[in-house]
Amino acid sequence: MTRSLENKLAIITGASRGLGAALARHLASKGANIVINYTSESSTENATALAKELEVNHSIKTLVARVDVTKPDGPDQLIDAAKSAFSNNDTFQVDILINNAAVVNPAPMGSVALSDFEATFNLNARAPLFVLQAALPYLPNDRSGRVINVSSITTSMGFWWQSCYAGTKGALEAMTRVWARELAERCTVNAINPGAIATGMYTSLPKEMLEKAWSLNYMAPLAATREGIDSEETIAAAKDLGGRPAYLEEIAGVVGLLCMPEAGWVTGQVIGANGGGVMTKG
Numbered sequence: 001m002t003r004s005l006e007n008k009l010a011i012i013t014g015a016s017r018g019l020g021a022a023l024a025r026h027l028a029s030k031g032a033n034i035v036i037n038y039t040s041e042s043s044t045e046n047a048t049a050l051a052k053e054l055e056v057n058h059s060i061k062t063l064v065a066r067v068d069v070t071k072p073d074g075p076d077q078l079i080d081a082a083k084s085a086f087s088n089n090d091t092f093q094v095d096i097l098i099n100n101a102a103v104v105n106p107a108p109m110g111s112v113a114l115s116d117f118e119a120t121f122n123l124n125a126r127a128p129l130f131v132l133q134a135a136l137p138y139l140p141n142d143r144s145g146r147v148i149n150v151s152s153i154t155t156s157m158g159f160w161w162q163s164c165y166a167g168t169k170g171a172l173e174a175m176t177r178v179w180a181r182e183l184a185e186r187c188t189v190n191a192i193n194p195g196a197i198a199t200g201m202y203t204s205l206p207k208e209m210l211e212k213a214w215s216l217n218y219m220a221p222l223a224a225t226r227e228g229i230d231s232e233e234t235i236a237a238a239k240d241l242g243g244r245p246a247y248l249e250e251i252a253g254v255v256g257l258l259c260m261p262e263a264g265w266v267t268g269q270v271i272g273a274n275g276g277g278v279m280t281k282g
Contacts, residue, residue, distance in 0.1 A: 014101025145187025
């Protein structure tokens with residue numbers, strides 16, 4: 001049986017763990033070859049293990065690429081590494097690009113450090129632009145390409161302490177619409193806006209911030225926990241978050257849908273992936 005993304009090439013930034021790793025697993029299960037991008041030496045073991053897992057379980061090809069995409073030459077290094085590993089008879093194509101790498105840096109108004117804002121902007125907003133620009137010569141010319149930007153529910157909800165994170169993710173959503181127009185003959189460009197995800201990131205945030213966000217999370221229609229269905233860890237996390245966080249597979253599944261050929265009529269959109277925490281009119 002032919003898998004829907006057989007032999008497609010997917011480049012995923014920030015893919016050594018968490019949501020990035022879940023995205024890699026999901027797309028590999030559909031037959032895509034995967035470039036696992038990461039930055040820190042401490043993530044090398046995770047990235048290497050993930051690559052081996054994907055190759056064994058799904059019979060696909062992988063590339064582990066330790067490249068800091070916030071550096072001036074980082075985006076070109078990443079695409080050059082992918083081209084070197086996956087070019088075939090001098091042909092090379094980037095079918096899927098997922099801008100997933102991000103940093104949060106929460107701080108209340110009055111305590112936002114310039115260095116934190118610059119670091120957040122460089123990874124969350126600037127890097128996706130220049131990674132896509134580096135990949136531009138290798139995108140398809142038949143609209144079959146897929147670019148998905150991982151944004152956040154914080155751009156719509158006004159979460160406390162998120163000037164850096166929400167601000168930079170809002171910039172990413174704005175660029176999503178620009179790119180959807182400029183690249184219409186090459187690829188679709190969409191974003192997703194997850195809320196809390198079961199990665200530990202949200203539970204590690206300051207308690208004061210979680211307490212303030214509790215009521216916002218509680219309003220999500222799918223936030224209620226389910227005894228006997230949700231894991232004990234998820235049910236415990238929900239008590240502090242105001243509702244259950246999403247499972248990694250639930251977010252990866254939404255991205256997977258946007259990568260399908262059947263999603264070719266969807267572009268320039270921010271797709272809700274937050275249990276109904278934010279409802280928008282498309």
